[in-house]
Amino acid sequence: MGRFFIRRTLEIIPVFFGATFLIFAMVFALPGDPIRALAGEKPLSPAVQRQFREEYNLDDPLPVQYGKYIAGFAQGDFGQTFRGEQVVDIMKEKFPITARLALFAFLFEATLGIIAGLLAGLRRGSFVDNLVLVSTITVVSVPIFVLGFLAQLILGAELGWFPVAGIQDGTMSYLLPAMVLGSLSLCYVARLLRTSLGENLRADYVRTATAKGLSRMRVVGRHTLRNSLIPVITFLAVDLGYLMGGAIVTESIFNVPGIGREVFLAIRGQEGPLVVGIVTAGVLIFMFANLVVDLLYAVLDPRIRYE
Amino acid sequence: MSDRATGVIHETRTRDYEGHLLEVEDLQVEFRTPYGVVNAVNGISYTLDPGETLAILGESGSGKSVSAQAIMGIIDSPPGFVTNGSIRYKGRDLLKLPESEKRAVRGREIAMIFQDALTALNPVFTVGFQIGEMFRVHRGASRQEAKQKAIELMDRVRIPSAKERVGDYPHQFSGGMRQRVMIAMALSLDPDILIADEPTTALDVTVQAQIMELLDDLQSETGMGLILITHDLGVVADVSDRLAVMYAGKIVETGSVYDVYGNPAHPYTEGLMASIPRINQKGEDLSPIRGAPPNLMRIPPGCPFHPRCPYARQRCTEEVPPLYEVSADRRSACHYWEEVISSKEPQRG
Amino acid sequence: MELPVLEEPQQESIDQGPTMSGPDPAGPGAAVTAAAGDAPLRQASLWGDAWRSLRKNPFFVVPVMLLIVYTVMAVAPQLFTDGDPLACNVRNNIVDGQLLIRGPTEGHPFGFDIQGCDYYTRVIYGARVSLTIGLLTVFFSSLIAVTLGSLSGFYGGWVDGLIARFADIIFAIPLVLGGIIVLNTMDSRGVPQVSFALLLFIWPTTMRLMRSSVLSIKEMDYVAAARALGGSDWRILRSHILPNGMAPVIVYSTITVGIIIAVEATLSFLGVGLQLPAVSWGLMISGAQFRILEYPHLLFFPAAFLVVLVFSFILLGDALRDALDPRLR
Numbered sequence: 015m016g017r018f019f020i021r022r023t024l025e026i027i028p029v030f031f032g033a034t035f036l037i038f039a040m041v042f043a044l045p046g047d048p049i050r051a052l053a054g055e056k057p058l059s060p061a062v063q064r065q066f067r068e069e070y071n072l073d074d075p076l077p078v079q080y081g082k083y084i085a086g087f088a089q090g091d092f093g094q095t096f097r098g099e100q101v102v103d104i105m106k107e108k109f110p111i112t113a114r115l116a117l118f119a120f121l122f123e124a125t126l127g128i129i130a131g132l133l134a135g136l137r138r139g140s141f142v143d144n145l146v147l148v149s150t151i152t153v154v155s156v157p158i159f160v161l162g163f164l165a166q167l168i169l170g171a172e173l174g175w176f177p178v179a180g181i182q183d184g185t186m187s188y189l190l191p192a193m194v195l196g197s198l199s200l201c202y203v204a205r206l207l208r209t210s211l212g213e214n215l216r217a218d219y220v221r222t223a224t225a226k227g228l229s230r231m232r233v234v235g236r237h238t239l240r241n242s243l244i245p246v247i248t249f250l251a252v253d254l255g256y257l258m259g260g261a262i263v264t265e266s267i268f269n270v271p272g273i274g275r276e277v278f279l280a281i282r283g284q285e286g287p288l289v290v291g292i293v294t295a296g297v298l299i300f301m302f303a304n305l306v307v308d309l310l311y312a313v314l315d316p317r318i319r320y321e
Numbered sequence: 322m323s324d325r326a327t328g329v330i331h332e333t334r335t336r337d338y339e340g341h342l343l344e345v346e347d348l349q350v351e352f353r354t355p356y357g358v359v360n361a362v363n364g365i366s367y368t369l370d371p372g373e374t375l376a377i378l379g380e381s382g383s384g385k386s387v388s389a390q391a392i393m394g395i396i397d398s399p400p401g402f403v404t405n406g407s408i409r410y411k412g413r414d415l416l417k418l419p420e421s422e423k424r425a426v427r428g429r430e431i432a433m434i435f436q437d438a439l440t441a442l443n444p445v446f447t448v449g450f451q452i453g454e455m456f457r458v459h460r461g462a463s464r465q466e467a468k469q470k471a472i473e474l475m476d477r478v479r480i481p482s483a484k485e486r487v488g489d490y491p492h493q494f495s496g497g498m499r500q501r502v503m504i505a506m507a508l509s510l511d512p513d514i515l516i517a518d519e520p521t522t523a524l525d526v527t528v529q530a531q532i533m534e535l536l537d538d539l540q541s542e543t544g545m546g547l548i549l550i551t552h553d554l555g556v557v558a559d560v561s562d563r564l565a566v567m568y569a570g571k572i573v574e575t576g577s578v579y580d581v582y583g584n585p586a587h588p589y590t591e592g593l594m595a596s597i598p599r600i601n602q603k604g605e606d607l608s609p610i611r612g613a614p615p616n617l618m619r620i621p622p623g624c625p626f627h628p629r630c631p632y633a634r635q636r637c638t639e640e641v642p643p644l645y646e647v648s649a650d651r652r653s654a655c656h657y658w659e660e661v662i663s664s665k666e667p668q669r670g
Numbered sequence: 671m672e673l674p675v676l677e678e679p680q681q682e683s684i685d686q687g688p689t690m691s692g693p694d695p696a697g698p699g700a701a702v703t704a705a706a707g708d709a710p711l712r713q714a715s716l717w718g719d720a721w722r723s724l725r726k727n728p729f730f731v732v733p734v735m736l737l738i739v740y741t742v743m744a745v746a747p748q749l750f751t752d753g754d755p756l757a758c759n760v761r762n763n764i765v766d767g768q769l770l771i772r773g774p775t776e777g778h779p780f781g782f783d784i785q786g787c788d789y790y791t792r793v794i795y796g797a798r799v800s801l802t803i804g805l806l807t808v809f810f811s812s813l814i815a816v817t818l819g820s821l822s823g824f825y826g827g828w829v830d831g832l833i834a835r836f837a838d839i840i841f842a843i844p845l846v847l848g849g850i851i852v853l854n855t856m857d858s859r860g861v862p863q864v865s866f867a868l869l870l871f872i873w874p875t876t877m878r879l880m881r882s883s884v885l886s887i888k889e890m891d892y893v894a895a896a897r898a899l900g901g902s903d904w905r906i907l908r909s910h911i912l913p914n915g916m917a918p919v920i921v922y923s924t925i926t927v928g929i930i931i932a933v934e935a936t937l938s939f940l941g942v943g944l945q946l947p948a949v950s951w952g953l954m955i956s957g958a959q960f961r962i963l964e965y966p967h968l969l970f971f972p973a974a975f976l977v978v979l980v981f982s983f984i985l986l987g988d989a990l991r992d993a994l995d996p997r998l999r
Contacts, residue, residue, distance in 0.1 A: 032839035040851050151988065155981035157932040159939050160955070160973045163962055171963050178963075216397075218440035224395045226506070227428030228458055237443055244445075262846055263936055277847070278940065281854050289851070297842050316490040317444050355723075 022308045026301045031084075033297045034290075038080045041286045083290065092291040101291040104276065109295075112265070112272035116257040118192030123200040124250055130200075131207025131246070136234065138212060146208065150201035158260065162194045162267035179269040191268040195260050199253045206249055210242040217241075244314045248307045255303030338411035341368040342546050343392070343514055348406035350387050350570075353399060357618040361387040363570035364406070369514065369546040376549045376557040376578070378593075379567035382614050385550045388567075389516045391416075392548075393433050394423045410514075429459055432507035436519035438499035442491035448475070448502045449487035455509040474505040478535060497528035501535065508539060515540075516548045521556060533560055554597060558582060563650075566590050569615050569625035572644070576651035586653035586662045588630045624656070632657050720993035730989035733982035740979055743797040753791035755949045758783075774967060781967050783958065793971050795949040800979060803865050804931040811869040812876055812923045819880025820907055820915070824888065834881070837874035845871045845933060853942045864943050868930055879922055883915035921991040928983030935976050951976045 074082070086093060092101035134146035153161070169190060170178035176190040214220060215238055223237040261274030269275075273292055280288040350362035362384040369375050379385040390396045391403050394415065408415045410431065415423060435441040442451060452474055453467030462470065468487060475483035478501040491499055500520060507515055517536060521529035537560050540547050551557060557564060557578060564581050566574045566589065574587035585591040592610035612629035615621055621628055627637040636656055644652040647662065655661055724730040743750055774781045779790050822833040840848075845868070852867040853859055887893060888911065896906050937943030938952030939959070946953060951972035958968030 028835060029838040029842060032835070033842040036839060037843065037851065040848075040855070151984055152977075152981060155928065155932070155984055156973075156977050157936050157939075157980070159936055160969070160977065163955070163959075163969050163973075167963065167966055167969070218435060218437065219443040221395055222435065222441045222503075223443070225393050225427055225433045226455060226458075227424050227426070228454070229424060232458065237446075241443070241445055256844060260844075260846075262850070263940070266940065278850065281850050282941075284854075293843075293847065293851075296844075296847075300842050315445060317492050 018312055019309060022305060026305060030297065030301050034084070034294045035077075035080050037293045037297070038083065038290055039076060041289050042076065042079060087291075087294060092294075093287040095285050095288050101288050104288065105273065105292060105295060108271065108273040108276045111270060112261050112274055115188055115192055115195060115261060115265070115270060115272055116254065118188050119196030119199075119257055119260075120250070120254055122193055123196035123203055123253070127200040127203025128207060128243075128246065130204035131211065134204065135208040135211030135215075135242070143208070146204055150204050153197050154201045158194060158198065158263045159267055161197060162191070162264060165190050165194050166267070179267075188270075191264050191270055194268075195257060195264040198260070199250075199257075202249060202253075203246055207242060207246045210245050211238065214238045214242045240314075244311070247314065248311055251307040251310055252300075252303050255300035340409070340412060342371050342411065343369040344407075344409040345388070345392070346407045346409070348388060348391060348408065349404045350384070350391050350396065350401060351404055352401050359617045360620060361401075361570055361617060362391065363620070365565075365567070365570070365572045366406075367565050367572065367575065369548060371513065371546050372540070372544045373563065374540065374547040374549060374561045376551060376561035376564045377567060378551060378554065378557055378564060380552055380614055382569075382617060383567040384570035385567050386518050389433065389518055389548060389550055392516065393427060393431060395427075395433075428455060428507075428512070429510045430512050431514040431516065432510070432512040433516040433518065434500070434503045434507045434520050437523045438496070438503045439491060439523075441503060442499060444491060447488050447490055448494070449489075451491075452502065452506045452509055455506060459510055470509065471505075474509055475502070478502075478505045478508075478539075480505070495528075496524050497532060500524060500528075500532055504532075504535065504539070508543070511543060512545060514546045514548065516550070518550045519552070520549075522551070522553070529556070536560070554593065566593070569620050570617065571625065571654065572652075573626065573654045574652065575644075576647070580648075580651055584662055586647045586651065586658045587626075587655045588632050588661055589626050591661060591664075592629075624654070632660060717994075720990070724989060724993045727989055727993070729985055730993070733986040733989070736978060736982040737986065740797050740801060740982070743794055744801045745798075747794050747798065750794045751788075751791045753788045755787065755792045755795040756947060758785040758787035783954065783968060789954075789967070789971055792949055792954060793951070793975050796951045796954065796972060796975065797979070799861055799944060799948060799950045800931045800934060800976065802861055803868075803934045804927040804983070806861070807865040807868045807872070807930045808923050808927045810865070811873040811926075812919060814869070815873040815876030816880050816912075816916075816919060818873070819877040819919075820884055820911065822877070823881040823884030823915075824903070824907055824911065830881075833877070837877050840871060841874045843871060846936060849933065849937050850940065850942050853937060859943065859945050860948070861944070864934055864937065868933060872926060872930070876919055876922055876926070879918050880915060883918050884911050887911050887914050917994040918991075921987050921994060923987075924990055925984050925987035928980040928987070931976070931983070932980050 083093065090102065092105065094100055095104070130146045130150070134143040137143055156164070165176075166178050169175050177187040178190075179187075215234075217238075220233060220238055223233045228237070261270075261272055262278050263274075264270070265272045265275035266278055273296075277289060277292040277296075279285075280292065344366075345368070346366045347364045348362055348366070349360075349364050352359040352361055365384070365388055367375060367377075377385045377388070387396065387401070390401075392408050392410075392415065396403065403416060406416070410426065415426060418426070442448070446454075449468055449471040452471035453462070453464075456462035456467045456470045457464070472483045472487050475487060480486060480498055480501050486494075491502065494502065500523075504520075515536075520536065521532050524532060533556060536547065536549075539545075549556070549561060561578045564574075564576060564578045565572045566581070566587065568589050574581060574585065574590045576586070581590060582594070585594055589610070596609050610629055615625055615628075621638070623636075623638040623640055624630070624633070624642050627633040630637065632655070634657075640656065642654045642656045644654050645656075645658055647653050647658060653661070778788050781789050783789050783792065818833050818837075822830045848871040849864075849867050852870060853864065856863050856867075890910075893906060893910050896910055901909075934943055935950070935952030935955070938948075938950045939956040941956060943952055944950045946957075954972040955962075955969055958965070962969045
């Protein structure tokens with residue numbers, strides 16, 4: 015168990031550096047001069063430009079720039095924006111908002127997804143099963159931004175159940191964006207559980223459980239559900255890391271001042287250090303979620319634990 | 322071995338029913354698939370008494386496992402349906418019992434072990450939990466008692482250091498040990514009937530013998546009736562009292578193992594015997610049965626074996642042979658069984 | 671004392687009742703023919719079986735028909751409308767001297783957009799870029815994925831390690847985020863640029879699928895047999911592994927076309943995808959985004975066309991998966 019954990023941790027280290035370097039390279043090395051973008055219409059004096067270039071190590075070769083950046087990152091120094099704000103301050107302000115949004119989305123997708131998956135998986139071919147199948151495919155087919163507008167239009171503006179945008183109404187204003195953010199994963203959860211229930215219900219050990227004279231309730235609840243939930247739980251754990259990526263679109267539509275909207279604005283404004291800071295943190299969260307998944311797997315499935 | 326079994330233990334089992342312990346009569350099972358109806362079991366009848374071992378022999382697709390699953394009531398439905406017949410256990414027709422009573426019979430009175438213990442045991446629970454569950458659910462035992470019982474049972478099926486291994490998971494055991502776990506689980510509530518569905522097929526030859534010996538011993542101790550489903554003639558010969566040979570969902574020959582082996586009364590059985598390699602047959606060719614088993618969606622008319630039968634005549638393609646009485650406890654579903662039984666050398670296919 | 675003629679086939683046979691319970695048509699059929707060897711009712715070929723069950727499946731037929739309509743729309747939009755998507759006149763929106771955005775009226779079933787273009791014509795013309803980007807991206811990414819996945823699975827060792835790690839790295843970057851970052855560095859963004867940016871980030875999933883399917887096929891006896899007969903690596907890959915390993919890739923790719931179309935619309939909506947004057951549903955919704963609450967038709971029509979197209983691909987992929995690999999259900 016301990017060895018397994020250490021091995022997995024060691025495995026993700028190169029992936030972490032690879033992914034962050036890739037992002038770093040895309041932001042700093044690709045065409046488009048950040049200094050020029052910063053200056054906008056107003057030309058900067060050569061002296062100021064030089065100062066900037068020095069401060070952001072822009073004249074070093076790329077790997078050196080990256081090395082210096084990561085060294086700072088490890089010490090909690092995420093650098094400054096070109097406007098002189100500390101990246102870490104911005105992240106401290108924005109992250110909690112997205113975390114809250116992601117948490118609501120997570121609760122929404124997990125609860126409804128599992129309920130829908132159970133209903134469908136236990137009654138294959140029934141009306142409910144087909145309803146779940148068709149509605150999940152339908153929701154998956156609607157891009158998040160369209161879904162967001164529809165939710166705003168119908169649940170917000172028409173019915174007036176939720177605030178349309180912004181976060182000035184506290185928890186209430188998080189609900190609609192959270193439902194939109196979680197909708198896609200909800201569908202995956204439902205379908206995943208349906209599939210794995212279907213497979214497990216046909217497994218030999220379920221037949222054994224029936225042959226042991228156990229009640230249907232116990233056969234399903236004890237002998238099938240636990241095994242079937244393994245892929246669902248692991249999906250949910252990875253998804254928690256992924257919700258951040260989804261937050262870009264949702265936060266933009268609902269005007270939620272979280273990390274997703276921030277990173278989008280930063281990319282548009284060529285705020286390199288801010289983009290790299292946020293994305294690096296995001297990759298870190300994603301890796302961590304993956305590590306948690308591996309551990310969860312090991313805890314839930316003894317076959318993996320002892321490999 | 323049935324002598325030993327019927328000897329002592331039997332008297333301790335109360336007998337409050339008429340007739341046999343188990344009577345299967347004219348059982349029919351079909352699977353309704355999108356490709357058509359698969360006639361898996363087509364009217365089979367047999368009986369089982371306490372302490373007796375009935376071997377059901379047949380190749381895959383002969384319906385032997387399906388008939389056993391019908392007794393346990395664990396055929397997946399749909400697509401599987403029992404369309405006819407009765408299964409009387411101690412005089413009660415299991416097919417007519419409500420689900421709750423069927424459940425009370427399963428595991429407690431009739432237990433079953435399966436071919437592949439690795440897939441038949443739940444991978445995410447310890448073997449101790451899975452054995453102990455029988456006591457927890459059926460007897461309301463506490464967690465501690467259940468664990469204790471599980472250890473006792475593991476001891477009884479001769480799993481070494483049972484106490485240490487009770488918390489292990491199925492995949493941590495060897496194939497033979499896993500099958501012992503299955504047996505321990507099946508025997509936990511002292512059932513009257515044990516159905517063993519190919520219990521040794523997935524095992525090495527040496528382990529096979531150990532498992533069969535264990536089953537044999539346990540049967541002697543408990544006096545249970547044993548239905549042994551197999552395609553392995555060797556397994557049958559060593560432990561069984563009676564034999565039923567199945568082909569295309571039907572029983573084609575029944576009788577004592579001694580009689581059937583000694584002189585088959587059905588061409589299919591004869592073919593089976595002829596295809597076994599024997600030491601004293603050195604140099605002679607093995608004679609496989611020609612042709613292939615029938616498609617269960619299109620079983621040939623008349624005798625289902627006729628397309629592969631060296632004795633077949635016109636009559637065989639038209640008239641379904643009934644089970645002819647060969648002798649007191651011997652039947653054969655062949656119009657020409659007399660010819661078969663009198664042929665010294667098995668006909669070459 | 672095992673009987674030669676009575677050898678139990680390893681695969682599922684009719685004897686094991688529960689294994690037949692698959693709701694899939696191919697499973698029991700295959701099991702039955704395996705158990706009952708004489709004159710199989712049908713040739714048990716994967717694609718043949720799949721086709722027989724597909725052509726009767728409404729979840730296959732309906733999306734295929736919809737996709738045919740979309741394809742015609744993309745190739746020859748003139749068949750659907752004789753308008754010009756770029757011929758716009760703000761005066762179309764003036765009603766009784768007031769400047770509005772007119773909804774559906776006679777002759778203009780979808781109404782007008784902010785610039786006074788006929789919305790129906792624009793929506794029809796929008797099919798072209800969506801379909802092009804979807805197919806182009808998935809074609810090239812599948813090409814990369816199948817190549818790398820086959821190499822990775824077939825050769826293993828350091829080749830596998832290198833490719834798998836590289837895929838892991840890409841995998842850690844969300845598609846939309848990666849797309850935004852890459853596209854933001856480009857000054858002019860047309861169909862090729864958007865396709866390129868997306869394919870950079872989507873190949874790893876397909877690669878992994880291909881890799882695992884190659885890994886499992888590699889272990890099959892017929893591959894060992896081919897190798898024992900002296901088949902070259904290339905021959906074994908081409909004639910055994912590729913044809914048998916492609917099914918999951920094709921299923922996944924079909925679904926991915928739908929996802930890519932949705933992502934393209936999202937990026938265009940965010941302003942980092944296609945640029946005007948391209949006629950794209952994402953751009954249409956983007957241009958309308960601040961007026962949607964007042965004029966829902968600006969959202970509704972392009973969104974409906976977009977959703978139905980994505981839906982068709984996903985449904986098609988689902989039907990293909992059910993037909994090709996019943997276990998995945």
